[in-house]
Amino acid sequence: MRGITNNTVQLSKWKKGTFIVGVIILLLSLLYTFLYLRHDPNFVDMGNRLAGSSLTHPLGTDHLGRDMLTRLWMGTQYTIGFSSLALFAALLIGIPIGLISGYFKGITDRVFMRIADAFLAFPDTIVAIVLAGLLGPGIGNLVLAITLVKWVNYARLVRSTVLAESEKEYIWIAKLNGLPARKIMSKHLFPHVIGHVLVMASLDFGKVILLISAFSYIGLGAQPPTPEWGAMLNELRPFFSSMPQLMLYPGFAIVLVVLFTNLLGDYLRDRFDVKKEGSV
Amino acid sequence: SSDDANEAGGENEDKHLHFLYNFATNSLDPNVDSSYVPIRAGVTETLVRLDEENLTISPWLAESWEGDDGKNWTLHLREDVTFHNGNPMDAEAVKASLERTIEESSAMKNALKIESIEADGYTLHITTTEPFPEFVSELVNPNVSIIDVTEEDIINHPVGTGPFEVASFSPGSKLEVTRYDDYWDGASPLDGVTFSFNEDANARTMALLSDQVDIVYRPEVESLGELEAKGNITVESTATFRVHQMTMNMERESLKDVNVRRAVDALIDKQEIVDSILLGHAEPAKGPFLPSLPFAPSYGDKPSGPDAAKEYLEEAGYTMEDGVMQKDGEQLSFTLLTYPARADLPLIAQVFQSDAEQLGIDVEIRQIDIPEEYMASNRDWDIATYSNLTAPRGDAGYYLNATYHPTGALNFSGAEVPELTAIIDELNQTVDQEKRNELAEQAADYVDENAINSFVLHPSTIVAYNDEKVKNWVTTKSEYYMITNELDVK
Amino acid sequence: MILSIENVSVKTKTHTIVDNVSLSIQKGEWFALVGQSGSGKSMLSQAIGQLLPTSLQVEGEILLGDTSLTSLDKREIRKIRGKRVTYIFQDYAGSFTPFRTIGQHFKEFMQVQGISSVGEQKDRIAEALESVGLPADLAGRYPSQLSGGQLQRASIALALLFSPELVIADEMTTALDSVSGHRILELLRKKQEETNCAILFITHDWRHVRKYANRLAVMKEGKIVETGGKHRILDHPQHAYTRALIEAAPLLKKGLPSGLDQEEGHLC
Amino acid sequence: MLVDVQNVTKSYRGKDKVLRDVSFGLNKGECLGLVGESGCGKSTLARCLMRMETIEKGSILFNGEAIEKLPERKLRSIRKNMQIVFQNPTASLNPKLKIKDSLMDAYDQLKGEADLTYFQYTSREGFVKQLLEAVELPGDLANRYPHELSGGQRQRVTIARAISIEPELIVLDEPTASLDVLSQGVVLQLLTDLRKRLNLSYLFISHDLAAVQQMSQRTMVMKDGSVVDVFDQEHLFSKDRHPYTKELISIF
């Protein structure tokens, strides 16, 4: 047991090191891109199409001769912005509904859960297409669509934990103390559900980016030439076998972001996990 | 099924080909399904066909026909044709088949405009509801495939007259066909063909690389190098009747000016797009029709490039100030529609956007889902990339009517030009082929002069096959005929 | 000597919970551990079976018979738990897995200890439940369907199932009414006589100490302030804390605190 | 009369009756002891009093109002006047909350409404410290989580929480079972003090007759779901006690 503890310390030191080195590399690349290169991310240069790496194009250019590195960096704001927006909104809907459903049970629960089921029955493409149709195409509506599709996951997950927890005596005490339901949910039940939710959400980050990419496939994602990673991934599909690195760049960027959100999720989860036990 | 063929092949090696197509279908109903798999797989045939060399209409199941008034048609059928089940293909059978087509498909009912059919031995008398000169060319449509309608399961097992009969069908995945020995035009040397579907271009390429299939329709363009590097693979490409165009919304203020439209046309670097987006597998377009078509006009050289575009714009009253192309203090800006179903189009849109930016024109790209729907119901866009079949059955009538006639379903530019409408109306009344070609050419010239749309390129069909095995493969322009009785193995 | 604890400390990162404690328990002895609430009694008892969470550090030496428990690996200590050392915990609700019936806990325990015949298992479950005054049909119930006392009785039955060498009873009667508590302790004593097991008995109830214990130790703030025979500690306490503790005990009957004056031969 | 329980009957689904026709009254300022064999229904009775269970028959009056039929909203105003200390302190504390947060739950809820006479609210920390000291706990426990406390410490926290708002009625379900005698003495003394000073009422469930004797004016004995005996404290050793009561006494 003690061996594991030592191990952990070493690992986290090692982790810290990599983390710092990674951040430095990213910063340097950021500075290089925007202070030195200063490419226009949307400038099409067909003569310079699919160029390999060089000093002026460290990651080469894409199929329209645009600088990959600049596009990748420009893409962060869209990709991270949109996915976190969608996820955040989904959490904002899903967690309260899950709490309410699991806590009140009975008819409230049944109504909410049937509504949730209804959302599950609709293919997400339908939701996205309808919203795009009603509100016009664009990534904003896609975010809305993803929110509408994703909240159910969180609602159900939260509900299942709450169902088990809400019968315990400490919840009864809180009830007897006259705490309104709202407070019992936020103060007593929320800390129990947040762990699972964070784990799910940090992984969902990747799934949401990929969902945006999938929607780009049917014309509902980011509008070209926006360098959104999901859309880029999709655009670069034809080069899978001829120039695999082109797809790997946005792919790797997504992995990095998911990695980061996972670390964050783990960190938060550990903060809520007061016992910190489990290893044998 | 391939096992059956194996056994039937006896002592000889099994003569079998595996063809991979880029579109999947769940139904083989030849009269309804618009993926046309039965005709492509050599299961069914139509009364007339497109002559791929001369791009004219030629006899097939019908030997000859007449209909000088454009309304009363007589067709003489071949007398030596039998269906796969042995039933003779006589006029009664064809009548029944045509009637089924009209009944099952509203589209074909519209397209054929048949009022009545009479069968008489091997002769058919057909009357159309109105004078309809293109009638025979409409019979080329694969949905007019002649099948034996007495068969039960047409969706999964249509019985036609082609060189191959259906052995088994897994919806969405593949179709197995075997040779029909009594085929009227000489039985195929092959025992059978597997006709499978895969809609992912990369996956199709890999299927060929892994030797699972012999012929691949439309492999991934970007991976052709890899295929060629394998040594035994031939890549063929043939221009099609399709044109990628920039549809211009003539209801918009700026585009009402013909000079602005010309500027847009001049701004598009067609050769460059062909070379770098389609890697040369296309032909730069000058007009809507493939130059080899008899009614394609021969165009003179027009000025093009950014400088020419700038000149046109200056003529239209625009000036370049501080890098911004403007008129009355307002920047020239376009909303450009594109859709991802055809992957080249968004790329063309982006190239155009970037080129226009150099001229100080602001282009906002809007990616949509279903272009026909969007363009018809919203008019808040200026330019749209669109792809059209211009003469799918060797006749210009379809495209001109749909795209430039005020009542046409694809008239997204909102063209309502009396001169052009008159030409098309006249075309619709004309039976004589020479005269028709002349009128079509006239219409095309008009379109060109007034820059109603800008035509970018005719994309090619690319087919890659294993040349150590496949013999006599022909890549057709119409994309209707794929598995034929000529196809063989080495 | 069945258990000997030598200089054992339990520490967190910031402070010491059990501070350099030594004590020993003889074979067949009923050893009581009393003291302040929060003084580290439970920690000490859990250190014996290596049951403490990993965040706590244990130092010192613990011997069970000749076996040094602190040096055992996971597999070896597992063989000792349940067979040679068993526990009865204070938190009865946590003694049972909520989704398994009482009977399933028994069966599992027997299976692990090598009794696999279903018939025998059934008989022994009924017998064990009855011996702690529970109806045999309770075996089919889930823990949440039992009252606190019933649960605790079930867990006692479970601990005594295989005549262990050492039973660690951490406030085992706390949740019981006096009648059942009394019955249980009688039962424990009977079992002890049968098997000659030693009992480490953690309690706050002086009546039980007086009635059952042979020797006892008093703990305060992580340290053992006094240890010795029942008579020595109860009737002649030396430490002020022990004295205060004894005086505060609400006893109903008069006499010596140890109750030994009723027995013959005591001269002091 | 603060609490008046009339003919309460209760059974869990498909089981025998757990409470049979239980009736008793509890006066303001009184401490009523409740003893009985394990499983006889003491905790169930306590839960019924708090309306955590629905009763089959009978009625429970709190300050003259029948609580078994009150809608949840009205019940809230009553509930701030009753508190319960459960038998199992571990389950009564939210494992994910720090002690101070669990402790302040009830008080926070009342905000300014609570008129405290025993404790003084000065600051949050100060109040938490006061409560912990009242039950003999060091103030630094406030920042720990329940699993970092010993059994007795947890139990004292739950008691501190119950008295923090000085309610009219506190149901104490074996509140001192896991305390050492010194702490127990202190806690029981505190409870008695509070009761006398603030005229509180207790239903004191315990199996420790000594503690019951020290705490309560009257004692009620339950067996198999029925009340078999009620008597004033001075009559504990009287001859007309129920045989079961006598058996209980004899064990001491």
Place this chain on the structure above:
Amino acid sequence: MLRIIVRKFLEVSFFILFITFIGFAFVRMAPGDPALTILNVDELSVSQEQIETLREDMGFNDPLLVQYGRWLLDFVQLDFGESYVTGQEVTDMMLAGLPATLELGAGSLIVMILIALPLGSLSALYRNSWIDQVSRSLSIIGAAVPSFLLGLLLIDLFGVRLQWLPTMGRDGFLHLLLPSLTLGLAISSVYVRLLRSSLLDAYSQEFIQSSRARGIPESRIFFRHAFRYSLPPVITVFGVSIGSLIGGVLVIEVLFAYPGLGKMVVDAIKQRDYPFIQGYILLMGLVVFLVNTCVDLSYRFFHPEVRQQEKENVE
């Protein structure tokens, strides 16, 4: 018992009515016009007038409620209509697509279980060890790599380079391997992490401590005590994702030409094939209802204490 059945039946009926109506209103609110597909405007000359006539004939111009009423009337006679695109009975189409979907679903589930259970468990049991790190990294990659890329990589490896497995089509067990593997890998990441976090929760429960004190072997504690305690969140998430497991596998169905309902419904959406979409929503509604009802029932299995409470509420 009868009362419960009647109640469930009513619940299902309301639910079906609810989702089919919402679905109906939804797809018709979306822009799009099946008339264009039906008339094949891409290849045939059609006038605006003809489109309008067709719309009128097919009743697209009627008020929404009238259209829905018509659908409902057919539905109660168990007639789901015919596809606008192929003219096939919707029921037949779904029956044709279902086997492939079920195979793919089952195959990827097995792969998922084979990956998620051991990885999730190991990383919880050896928290912060290298196993944990590796499985977490794998799950991150699984969550971040698009399934088409994964699929192509697998095709490239097993189909092109090693030539061990067929890369497309639906032709027996071997053909199922690659698509199942791709899909299974893609979905397992969430379960690995969820199981891990849930197991950690389980291991902090008191009953684990008690079982250890009884000398129960760790393996048994894991399987009989901790594992079951940790399942509800995992099962919940599974219940939620059943819809996307059926409808959201378009990419894989296309890539491997393994045709199932996922591709069919996306095609139907693109072509605005209302009858099929409606039939699909109905089917999915039933499946989701059924699965989630089972998931809810399973909570009672995992938490007998909850079960008891609920039964009392019923009475």
